[in-house]
Amino acid sequence: MKLKKNYMKKLTALVLGGLMTTTMASAAMAESVxxxxxxxxxxxxxxxxxxxxxxxxxxxxxxxxxxxxxxFGPTVNWQSTATKMGGKYNDKLSLSRNYGNTLSLTMPIYxxxxxxxxxxxxxxxxxxxxxxxxxxxxxxxxxxxxxxxxxxxxxxxxxxxxxxxxxxxxxxxxxxxxxxxxxxxxxxxxxxxxxxxxxxxxxxxxxxxxxxxxxxxxxxxxxxxxxxxxxxxxxxxxxxxxxxxxxxxxxxxxxxxxxxxxxxxxxxxxxxxxxxxxxxPKVSAQASKSWAGDSPFGSEETDPRYQNNNNWTAGVVVSWDIxxxxxxxxxxxxxxxxxxxxxxxxxxxxxxxxxxxxxxxxxxxxxxxxxxxxxxxxxxxxxxxxxxxxxxxxxxxxxxxxxxxxxxxxxxxxxxxxxxxxxxxxxxxxxxxxxxxxxxxxxxxxxxxxxxx
The missing domain is CATH 1.20.1600.10 (Outer membrane efflux proteins (OEP))
Incomplete structure (x- = not known):
């Protein structure tokens, strides 16, 4: 019985507290600005x-x-390719890989x-x-x-x-x-x-x-x-x-x-x-460097064939739709x-x-x-x-x-x-x-x- 009374007191306090909070909030909302x-x-x-x-x-x-x-400024582009080729050569199966890389720079001039x-x-x-x-x-x-x-x-x-x-x-x-x-x-x-x-x-x-x-x-x-x-x-x-x-x-x-x-x-x-x-006409400056080989980033030391696939270009490109x-x-x-x-x-x-x-x-x-x-x-x-x-x-x-x-x-x-x-x-x-x-x-x-x- 005593526990029940204590419970009811706490419940009443919570309800009254909630009502008071709501009233205060309503009063705050009602205050004009x-x-x-x-x-x-x-x-x-x-x-x-x-x-x-x-x-x-x-x-x-x-x-x-x-x-x-x-x-109107320069742009630098990187392009990389990887291919695999297969077939027969002298009645023998052949499989090869080829990698290519190109680094190019382009800048419009006119x-x-x-x-x-x-x-x-x-x-x-x-x-x-x-x-x-x-x-x-x-x-x-x-x-x-x-x-x-x-x-x-x-x-x-x-x-x-x-x-x-x-x-x-x-x-x-x-x-x-x-x-x-x-x-x-x-x-x-x-x-x-x-x-x-x-x-x-x-x-x-x-x-x-x-x-x-x-x-x-x-x-x-x-x-x-x-x-x-x-x-x-x-x-x-x-x-x-x-x-x-x-x-x-x-x-x-x-x-x-x-x-x-x-x-x-x-x-x-x-x-x-x-x-x-x-x-x-359109005029632009272009420069590029490319290389290819059996490995993604081959070098002359690791791939003797690499030196035959390493080249660069630089120049001016003019195009005109006549x-x-x-x-x-x-x-x-x-x-x-x-x-x-x-x-x-x-x-x-x-x-x-x-x-x-x-x-x-x-x-x-x-x-x-x-x-x-x-x-x-x-x-x-x-x-x-x-x-x-x-x-x-x-x-x-x-x-x-x-x-x-x-x-x-x-x-x-x-x-x-x-x-x-x-x-x-x-x-x-x-x-x-x-x-x-x-x-x-x-x-x-x-x-x-x-x-x-």
Missing amino acids: DMTLEESVRTALDNNYSIKQQEAEYDSAVWARHQARRS TGGQLEGAIKAADLAMNANELGLELSKQKVKAATMSAYYQALQAKNQIKVAQDSVNTLTEHLKNVNAQYTVGTVAKSDVLGTQVQMANAEQNLINAKNSYDVAIASLNNVMGLPTDTELNLTDSLDYNVYEIPLEECTAYARSNRPDVLIADYQVAIAEAGVQQAKAGYM WDNNVTQSKVNQSKAAVAKAEAAAENTRQSGDLEVRTAYLNLKAAEKSINTTQVAVDKAQEDYKIAQVRYAAGVGTNLDVMDAEEKLAQAQTNYYTALYNYNSSKAALDKAMGIMVDLDVSKLALPQEAAK
Whole structure:
């Protein structure tokens, strides 16, 4: 019996300990994390897998460039053979072994521009991939800022909904008090209660939208979706003074995708250079040494026949396809078509960039105007609601007037916060459209204007 009691005590302690541990863990998980906009962007840049993928692409391009440059150096090749031969000789079975070894060195001297074109293309591809990495970072930054602003907008909508609930709660108290003394009808109480229920439902929906927005922001940042965040920044308004023309010009010089498109043109032109190498002769220096015998690595001392199978060569080899049935011409024409395709794609990228900049800029300016007008509307709606309340309390206004004024106030506040959201999100979209750098000064990688055409 005593053993059973001790066992039960230990079991209870373990259960309570487990519950306490779970509670502490839950409390730790429930603790919110303060997050500024800048911190959210940096977190996303550190965790995003598309960036990691682009980093691997850049590393691959670096090694491809290394490979292309090394192709202009010497190569040393070792070849070894071992054969066994059998048959009859003078009605006697014969079996012999033969070993051969060749050590050769080859170095290109002139390739007609083929290796030079390959090296140029590899250099360009490496820079294009570095620009691609910056482009990936800019996309992640824009997506993070958009998600952060959406969460702030959802947070503001909670404030609007909560203000409506608070306002209607006070008004309902006033209506009940007047109904108790018989100065208003029952319909006023019922109407206010319905309006109150609708406001509470709006508050529930607003909180749910905020939870979804936070989960989306966590997903963009690479954090667990249930991480609780305390967004410390707000939707602010600062006048944007840069004119559209300057924004467009900046985008044409700094957008990574525009610069990448120019690089694709230059890479295609390097391909033409490589294709034209088929018209030219190829010159290389070669040297080799070979030996053969009955043993894998025979020597003059152990195999007298070895000295008759030991030789070396050194010289220059020239090869020229004088007629290749127009294969080279076909390659050249194909490469020129690739250049035309790349040039068309580059121009399309520039025009798409111009449109993206203009769209974001116009949205920004429209939101900027809306901020001023909606702020005035909020002030007037607040004044109108106060007047409606005073009139109702004095018995010269109706409950419908109060309900209508409250709805207009909530709508005006919603419009104001929406204008702030549109302004900030349009500003983020404009930064991305212009190619505002994240980690790389892309202007240093811009091709000369002649090469970019």
